Amino acid sequence: MVRNILVLGTGKSTSYLLDYLLEKSTSEKLHLTLGDLRPELIPDNIKNHQNATAIALDIFEDTARKKAVENANIVVSMLPPKLHIKVAEDCIEFKKHLVTASYVSEDIKKLDAEAKNRGLVFMNEIGLDPGIDHMSAMEVIDRIRAKGGKMLLFESFTGGLVAPESDNNLWNYKFTWNPRNVVLAGQGGAAKFIQEGTYKYIPYHKLFRRTEFLDVEGYGTFEAYANRDSLNYRKAYGLENALTLYRGTMRRVGFSKAWNIFVQLGMTDDSYTVENSEGMSYREFVNLFLPYSPTDSVELKLRHYLKIDQDDIFWGKLMELDLFNPKKTIPLKNATPAQMLQYILEDSWTLKEGEKDMIVMYHKFGYELNGKRKQIDANMVVIGEDRTHTAMAKTVGLPVAMAALNILNGKIKTPGVQIPISKEVYSPILSELKEHRIIFNEFETPYLGYNPDSVAS
Numbered sequence: 483m484v485r486n487i488l489v490l491g492t493g494k495s496t497s498y499l500l501d502y503l504l505e506k507s508t509s510e511k512l513h514l515t516l517g518d519l520r521p522e523l524i525p526d527n528i529k530n531h532q533n534a535t536a537i538a539l540d541i542f543e544d545t546a547r548k549k550a551v552e553n554a555n556i557v558v559s560m561l562p563p564k565l566h567i568k569v570a571e572d573c574i575e576f577k578k579h580l581v582t583a584s585y586v587s588e589d590i591k592k593l594d595a596e597a598k599n600r601g602l603v604f605m606n607e608i609g610l611d612p613g614i615d616h617m618s619a620m621e622v623i624d625r626i627r628a629k630g631g632k633m634l635l636f637e638s639f640t641g642g643l644v645a646p647e648s649d650n651n652l653w654n655y656k657f658t659w660n661p662r663n664v665v666l667a668g669q670g671g672a673a674k675f676i677q678e679g680t681y682k683y684i685p686y687h688k689l690f691r692r693t694e695f696l697d698v699e700g701y702g703t704f705e706a707y708a709n710r711d712s713l714n715y716r717k718a719y720g721l722e723n724a725l726t727l728y729r730g731t732m733r734r735v736g737f738s739k740a741w742n743i744f745v746q747l748g749m750t751d752d753s754y755t756v757e758n759s760e761g762m763s764y765r766e767f768v769n770l771f772l773p774y775s776p777t778d779s780v781e782l783k784l785r786h787y788l789k790i791d792q793d794d795i796f797w798g799k800l801m802e803l804d805l806f807n808p809k810k811t812i813p814l815k816n817a818t819p820a821q822m823l824q825y826i827l828e829d830s831w832t833l834k835e836g837e838k839d840m841i842v843m844y845h846k847f848g849y850e851l852n853g854k855r856k857q858i859d860a861n862m863v864v865i866g867e868d869r870t871h872t873a874m875a876k877t878v879g880l881p882v883a884m885a886a887l888n889i890l891n892g893k894i895k896t897p898g899v900q901i902p903i904s905k906e907v908y909s910p911i912l913s914e915l916k917e918h919r920i921i922f923n924e925f926e927t928p929y930l931g932y933n934p935d936s937v938a939s
Contacts, residue, residue, distance in 0.1 A: 484511050485890055488554035490541065490569060491561040492518045492528075495583070495609075495659070497871050499558070499879030500528050503887070507533035510887065517550055541565050552576045558886050559584075566590060570604065577602065581886045583609030583878055586899060594899040603894060607901040608885045609878035610841065611640035614862075614915070616715075616901055617881070617908035618922050619845055622858060623719060624905065626849045634725050634855065635848025635929075639696060639706045641732025641841070642874050645865050646701070648837035652799045654734035656831045658839035658866075658874045665750055665824045667731065673708035675728040684708055690742040696732065696844050698861050699923075704842065706730035707738050718903055725848075732842055740799045743788060744823060747771040752820035759817040765808045767822055781806055803830050833869040840865050841873040845922075848929050855929040860922045880918055884911045 487503060489496065503514055514531075516524060517539035529536035541547055541561060551557055551572040556579040559569045563584040570589075573580045574596050586606045597604045607613055615638055623633060642658040657664060673684040684692050693705040712729040721727055733741075744750050748771050756762070756770065765780055772783040784790070790797050803826060804810060810829070812822050833839060841864040848857045866873035885902070888894045894907055902908055915921075 484513050485555040486513050486515060486553060487886060487890075488515045488517060488550055488557045490517045490539070490550075490557065490559045492516050492521075492524050492536075493560065494870075494872070495875050495878045496560050497879065498876045499560070499883045500534075502880055502883040504528070504531050504533060506887065507531075510891075512887075512890075515550060515554065517547075541568060548572050548575070551578055554578055556581065556886055556890055558582075558882060560882070563587065573602065573604070574600065579886075579889050580604045581608060581882055581889065582606050583613060583882050585612060586901060590899055598898040601897045603889045603897055604899040605885050605889065605894070605902065605907070606899065608881050608907075608911075610642075610874065610881075611843070613881050613902065614877055614920070615640060615843060615845075616903050617912050618843070618860065618862070619847075620719065620903045620905075621908055621912055622845065622847050622860060622924070623721075626847065626851070626858075627720075629851060631849040631851040631856075633721055633723075633847070633849050635727075635846060635857070636719065636721055636724055637726065637728045637730070637846040639704075639730045639732045639842075639844045641704060641706075641843075643732070643734065643840045643842060644833075645838035645840040645873075648833070648839075649734075651830065652795065652802050653737055653740060653831070655737055656833055656837070656839070657828065658833070658841075658872060661824050661828055661831075662820075665820050665827070666752055668707070668710060669750070669752070671710060673710055673712070675708055675712035675726075676724070677726050677728065679725045687745060690738040690745060693738050694730070695735065698842060698844065698863060701842065701863055703735050704732045704844075705735045705738055706732045706844075718901065732844065736795070740796050743790075743796065743800070746788065749819050749823045752818045755816045755818055756822065757816065759812060759822055760815040762812050762822070763808045764804060764810045764812070764826055765806045767812060767826070768805050770819075803827065833872075835869065837869055838866040839869075839872045839874055841877050843922075846930075857927045857929040858924055859927050860924045862920065862922045864920055876918070877920060880915060880920070881911055884914055 514534040516536045519540055521536040521538050524536050539546055557569060557573055559566050559582045566582050567589040570580055570593055574593055577600050579602055644656040668686050668689045673689055675682050689707055693707050696704045707730055709729040712727055716722055716727055769780045772787055775783055812825050814821055843862040845860045864873040864877055888910055893910055
């Protein structure tokens with residue numbers, strides 16, 4: 483009997499997901515129904531596959547959406563996070579399993595009891611970060627605990643970056659996922675974590691000046707800044723007693739200090755609109771945030787305001803973005819500063835034909851075993867094939883696809899709203915990811931955490 487997988491949303495992160503499921507569609511007796519607002523944009527080799535059907539689907543049209551869910555055996559939602567709840571409620575109504583790569587929302591959490599009562603798996607956070615980070619971390623943490631070890635430190639970092647062979651700008655960065663999320667990163671409250679048993683907070687305006695450095699063999703040095711709330715997973719990971727718990731975002735060294743220029747100017751603000759944004763030049767946009775002067779140029783005002791010398795590398799980075807061009811214009815009506823900045827950055831930071839992206843993930847595990855303190859570091863590097871089959875699409879899409887198939891085949895069967903932190907989930911998926919060259923390299927390092935003989939800072 484053919485099993486129908488409904489995939490809602492077929493954007494940039496689904497190339498590997500769809501390829502994986504279609505490659506297995508004959509042997510696993512699968513049919514993919516691809517629901518998207520613009521199915522004409524789905525590649526021909528996908529929508530014309532004998533085991534796939536592309537349909538135009540507006541998620542807000544209740545009748546069509548419910549019919550599509552009712553006809554499925556399992557639903558994979560790659561829609562924007564705020565739209566998952568509509569699909570999840572349909573899955574409860576028609577008793578269908580659900581898989582998403584998004585963070586578990588409070589609305590989805592409320593469906594846990596009903597999902598369990600109906601024997602439904604609602605798997606969330608099964609992409610890259612969140613996703614592979616959870617699974618790879620829990621595999622090591624569970625292994626340490628099985629030996630009798632006590633967790634003291636856990637740090638986790640992920641970066642969506644440009645591959646070294648395509649790294650050709652002064653920022654050492656290009657967009658590999660939703661540009662809006664990059665521009666708004668770190669907003670919405672202070673970054674919160676625990677370090678050496680002490681709670682630490684970093685307000686947004688200081689976030690990009692508090693970084694730590696990480697070395698990845700063969701790929702050089704990276705920097706990392708704190709994610710908004712590193713303590714979200716303390717209970718889920720069983721790390722309530724850990725002295726250090728920190729999650730961060732990786733960039734190439736120097737990015738954060740340069741990005742801080744935009745933060746200090748106010749260009750990343752998304753809380754108000756600029757009434758005359760449509761048609762505004764890049765140069766006029768920069769001038770919005772600078773003091774008035776009857777004589778000084780925009781360039782001079784900015785250098786004085788931020789104390790940037792003309793021969794400073796940061797000045798070169800700003801010039802490279804063509805920020806002072808009076809002829810390039812922003813076509814956005816009533817846009818926020820963040821939206822305007824995003825438009826300008828996409829002009830320079832979009833992957834071009836033949837260019838590749840890179841995913842880097844780095845974990846640190848500090849623990850005590852037999853009275854000795856030890857540390858394991860683990861890192862993963864994935865290089866994309868091209869701007870369609872990106873490393874981001876691979877590391878997000880493959881875990882989603884594998885989870886969906888494992889649920890269909892009864893390998894993942896514990897019901898309820900969940901994230902991939904149990905061995906039932908992470909063991910088969912991590913094993914299969916290795917076949918796709920998504921592999922963590924582990925090495926023991928000196929324990930760098932809290933020394934009980936010293937004074938805590």
